[in-house]
Amino acid sequence: MNFTIGFIGGTGEEGMGLAYRFAKAGHACVIGSRSIEKAQGTVAELLEKDASLPLTPATNADAAAAGEVVVVTTPYAAQEATLPPLAATLAGKLVVSTVVPMAFEGGRASLVDVAQGSAAQQEQALLPHSTIVAAFQNLSARKLLKGEPLEADVVVCADDAAAKQRIMTLAADIEGVRGVDGGPLANAKMVEGITVLLVAVNRNYKTQAGIRIAGIR
């Protein structure tokens, strides 16, 4: 079943990649940005791949209002400033945290300490009346933008079972991807950490690696 997906900070690589895949699967995607011009540029870029994709540019506020499901793809450092003004609009909605609190030094990534435990739990603190689901942190933005089938699982963490199931189903709309139940929202910390590990693997093997959970289904 298709629905409208809003993106907060949707003009970065991860937002573009996910919007591209969700739009390909038939979901109307509203790409939000602080600057409507930037959102328009991103939509134009994606429409070059396929002019029939259901993509609309918007401000972050309009994307938050339009989305039945809203995906946060801001950088971690921007989350604390970007989300509070949208909290009222996002109240009662399913909001997806894709954010990884990561720092780089000398080409090496490390996980930044988050007072709430993880970027996803910080998002829950910033949006107390939304239902937060953590997902998609480990997918390669570059592979998403290429449009080929991915070889990766999306580990989905949330405290709300129905919301978690909905995003597991959404994950499976990306060709090659399975949604895997990773437990409660607090487990997002470990999923965010996997991204840091994949940065090291990518560096060591000159690749864009993903993870698979072996031994299920």
Add this chain to the structure above:
Amino acid sequence: MNFTIGFIGGTGEEGMGLAYRFAKAGHACVIGSRSIEKAQGTVAELLEKDASLPLTPATNADAAAAGEVVVVTTPYAAQEATLPPLAATLAGKLVVSTVVPMAFEGGRASLVDVAQGSAAQQEQALLPHSTIVAAFQNLSARKLLKGEPLEADVVVCADDAAAKQRIMTLAADIEGVRGVDGGPLANAKMVEGITVLLVAVNRNYKTQAGIRIAGIR
């Protein structure tokens, strides 16, 4: 090339499972315990699977002395008491950290905060003159003990490239397993976290899951 592997706290499930597999691959394994009787019991149990396995019971001190490579499979809570008395014996040796700092509450696992960052880094602090390699945290002890091929990768983290390579090769001695270079020892934190996530996956899917890194080789 076969070599002697000592186990510190080798009578638990994880130590037994790894010793079983390494011995099957031809490495002489010395299973250490605080109690020699307990070590004898574990070796007897493993020899029931295959009487030809090169397994010897020992005290932890003797296992530390005997091993060219020494694998620590104590519970996390026991590490701080067990390792310091062995530090002189283990100086100059390759020591493998398999330990996960995990707490359980209501059937749910969580990662325990470690002042040094991870159990592996704590091990390095306790054994300052040993070369620490973090590995094997994500393998199911039950699957190791079953003897069937595993469907899992072992992400190996270390600051010493040669030691890391050696343990990646050792990992591949377990049927179905690949050793994957996960970067520096500090990345062990994220690998330890994956075990906590797998506990949730195992609970949700009634399985013994492992991870695969997709997109390499």
